[in-house]
Amino acid sequence: MTMDYGLETKFCRLGGDVALTDGCRIEGYASLFGVADQGGDIVQIGAYRRSLVRLKEEGRAVKMLWQHDPAQPIGVWDEITEDARGLKVKGRILTEVQKGREAAALLAAGAIDGLSIGYRAITVERDAKGQRLLREVELWEVSLVTFPMLPEARVAAKGDAPSDMALRDMAAALEQARRTLAGQ
DSSP states (O other): OOOOOOOEEEOOOOTTTEETTTEEEEEEEEEEEEEOOOSSSOOOOTHHHHHHHHHHHHHHHEEETTTTTTEEEEEEEEEEOSSSSSSEEEEOOOTTTTHHHHHHHHHTTTTTTEEEEEEEEEEEEETOOOOEEEEEEEOOOOOOEEOOOOOOOOOOOOOOOHHHHHHHHHHHHHHHHHHHTTTT
C-alpha cells in the first residue's frame, strides 16, 4: 500500500550553479526564486525559511536521494540555506554506497544534470495567469535527477567536457519540441 503524504516534487536544472568536485562534493542551487517551472509554479523568496528553521530545531535534516526514491539515499546535505537567488545546497555524495558511486560517475560524465526538491506546499496563492505562487513549503528532500523541470537552469560538473555542448543542444531541441507540442 502506497501512502500519500501530499509530497510534491519540483525539478531544477542549474547551469554552472552546481558543481561536482573531488568526485563527491556537490554545491549549488536546488531551487530558484521567481522563475516559473514547466508546471507553472513559482517559488517565492522566503518559502523555505520556516521549514529550515523547524528542521534545525528538531535536529532533522533534508535528505539527499536518488531520483526521489526514499529507499535510495546517496549522500548528505551539509548545508542548505536561502539567499536572494534561491535554495543553496552543499553536500557530499557517499561513494561508499553503490548508488552514490553511480550518481557521482553520471554527474561527472554529464549524463545526469538535474536537481529536484521534494516538498509539501503549505501556503499557495494563484497569480492572474493561474500560476501557483509557493509562499511557504515544507522541504523534505533534494534529489539528483535525470529530467529537471526548470529548463532555464542546468547542473554542470566542474570542468565541462566537450560532450556538454551536445547535451545543451539536445536539451534545447527537446525544449523546442515541448513548446511546439504545447502550442507556444
